Amino acid sequence: MDNIKRKGYLLGDLRYIFVTDQVLLDINKEFMKHNYFTDIITFNYNNNKTVNGEIYISIETVYRNSKKYGVSFKNELLRVMVHGVLHLIGYDDKDETERKRMRGEEDIWIKGYLERHGKIDF
Template identity: 50%
Template sequence: MDDVTIPDFNPEFLRLWIQHIAENNHKTVGELSYIFCSDEYILNINKEHLNHDYYTDIITFNYNEEEVLSGDIFISVDTVATNAEEYGNGVFKDELERVIIHGVLHLIGFNDKTDEDQKEMTLKEDEALELRERFT
């Protein structure tokens, strides 16, 4: 993998928070792998596996079995940092948590291909982010 610093986060908080979001959507959490990478690495994944030639903050590979969420979630720390400044509140941790829950929501079954889907996804992200303090 490329030389990327793994972001500082509390794994127990993430486990409890993600488990709660999954259970609220009638799912259980199986094996989730988070791969933190650079823009160039995620661009190569996007080209190779999805035939998309653009940078993104997250790519989620779904390995769900029935109601059990499982998958590989690639996150570009470069794009997360940029998006925190451009679209968020400037706090990397907040944007990282938004991206992490975005991947979980994809595994749950939410999409963001259309404008309507994007609005629903953003609403679900915002709802999940509001629940974070319960798990800290």
């Protein structure tokens, strides 16, 4: 996660938890007070500039979105995983300006990943 360092943070305890739509809906209702499906929910446990958190991702929604956006499942999953980390370091997506800024940063991180690894290898 060179990008985390580039942004002035250290990587601490970062956990990805892959779940079903229903599980993420239940989490969304309980903790966010939202009654709708989503692809990701991030819980921030940062300690100053050390990134700590849990990132819950609905594999079912990621799969559907990969078809919707015409990208591979792995590409969409990588984007969502990066998206969660960006939330942990202060990015938000509540309005169009924030979404564009966040999407641009996602693109930078994904490009860097592909330059280093040549492909999505998970």
